[in-house]
Amino acid sequence: xxxxLNRKVFEDLSYGLYIVTSLNEDRVNGQIINTxxxxxxxxxxxxxxxxxxxxxHEYISRSKVFAVSVLDExxxxxxxGPFGFRSGRDVDKLAKVQFKKGITGCPVIxxxxxxxxxxxxxxxxxxxxxxxxxxxxxxxxFLKEGRPLTYRYYKxxxxxxxxxxxxxxxxNK
Amino acid sequence: xxxxLNRKVFEDLSYGLYIVTSLNEDRVNGQIINTxxxxxxxxxxxxxxxxxxxxxHEYISRSKVFAVSVLDExxxxxxxGPFGFRSGRDVDKLAKVQFKKGITGCPVIxxxxxxxxxxxxxxxxxxxxxxxxxxxxxxxxFLKEGRPLTYRYYKxxxxxxxxxxxxxxxxNK
Numbered sequence: 178x179x180x181x182l183n184r185k186v187f188e189d190l191s192y193g194l195y196i197v198t199s200l201n202e203d204r205v206n207g208q209i210i211n212t213x214x215x216x217x218x219x220x221x222x223x224x225x226x227x228x229x230x231x232x233x234h235e236y237i238s239r240s241k242v243f244a245v246s247v248l249d250e251x252x253x254x255x256x257x258g259p260f261g262f263r264s265g266r267d268v269d270k271l272a273k274v275q276f277k278k279g280i281t282g283c284p285v286i287x288x289x290x291x292x293x294x295x296x297x298x299x300x301x302x303x304x305x306x307x308x309x310x311x312x313x314x315x316x317x318x319f320l321k322e323g324r325p326l327t328y329r330y331y332k333x334x335x336x337x338x339x340x341x342x343x344x345x346x347x348x349n350k
Numbered sequence: 351x352x353x354x355l356n357r358k359v360f361e362d363l364s365y366g367l368y369i370v371t372s373l374n375e376d377r378v379n380g381q382i383i384n385t386x387x388x389x390x391x392x393x394x395x396x397x398x399x400x401x402x403x404x405x406x407h408e409y410i411s412r413s414k415v416f417a418v419s420v421l422d423e424x425x426x427x428x429x430x431g432p433f434g435f436r437s438g439r440d441v442d443k444l445a446k447v448q449f450k451k452g453i454t455g456c457p458v459i460x461x462x463x464x465x466x467x468x469x470x471x472x473x474x475x476x477x478x479x480x481x482x483x484x485x486x487x488x489x490x491x492f493l494k495e496g497r498p499l500t501y502r503y504y505k506x507x508x509x510x511x512x513x514x515x516x517x518x519x520x521x522n523k
Contacts, residue, residue, distance in 0.1 A: 317356040
């Protein structure tokens with residue numbers, strides 16, 4: 178790493194904000210990520226980047242499936258905040274949230290959510306602190322029209338804070 | 351691939367819009383991508399997803415370096431459009447664009463650009479039609495304050511079209 182590196186440049190990259198979920202036998206868990214991305218169109222594949230410390234990382238590593246729920250811009254911080262700042266080891270983060278189980282068994286959130294997709298892991302890269310899981314998309318559910326919540330909107334309008342476990346966390350702030 | 355898959359869900363994912371550049375000996379090239387993403391914070395690493403058909407893919411594969419220039423929301427379509435819809439095999443896409451060569455030799459665009467970063471490839475995944483190149487960020491240059499151009503702004507305000515070579519291209523539209 179270059180000590181002179183101006184980390185401010187990273188703040189210019191744009192992201193959405195999503196709840197990624199997975200399962201471990203009969204237990205389910207989810208967390209907020211901004212780093213979900215479509216990686217190919219044919220076949221449709223998506224990638225998610227998850228911190229190795231997070232319980233969702235353990236669940237995806239074992240089950241090889243995950244779901245991504247795209248949050249509505251109107252979602253309040255009180256709704257999705259707990260997904261970002263609490264661990265599924267301490268609390269059932271889905272206990273008070275409406276969701277349905279998809280074809281992979283992963284929960285697809287149905288509150289404050291525009292759409293959801295489910296994927297089966299076909300490859301992954303160890304990135305050190307994080308893993309990128311690449312999944313073949315096996316299900317896509319469009320729930321309602323609306324504006325997707327972005328990470329910029331979260332920071333500017335909801336005054337949301339970054340998570341220390343995010344791949345886009347800046348240690349200088 | 352699931353024939354029932356509702357591709358509308360993919361349109362809910364959020365992206366920025368960037369010019370990614372690379373070099374091949376004394377030649378340089380660049381293209382528009384929406385799929386650039388920070389993948390870890392410590393060390394700082396970014397990923398870019400490039401179609402194998404694109405000249406920039408060939409350049410990054412050989413040189414193992416790339417730069418990402420973050421476009422200003424005020425950048426006109428006439429400025430960056432040619433980066434998306436012409437091939438560097440046919441035209442020197444940087445001939446009329448202001449840039450400086452970074453420490454990797456890659457061009458960092460300096461017009462209509464908020465910031466630029468340079469990376470050295472440390473890993474990659476073959477995604478079929480595309481490759482994701484993961485790079486250690488070796489330089490970051492903050493050029494000016496401003497709002498980064500997003501893919502949503504490009505579609506909604508500039509009435510921009512998707513590129514058939516993009517990982518987020520929808521064949522149904």
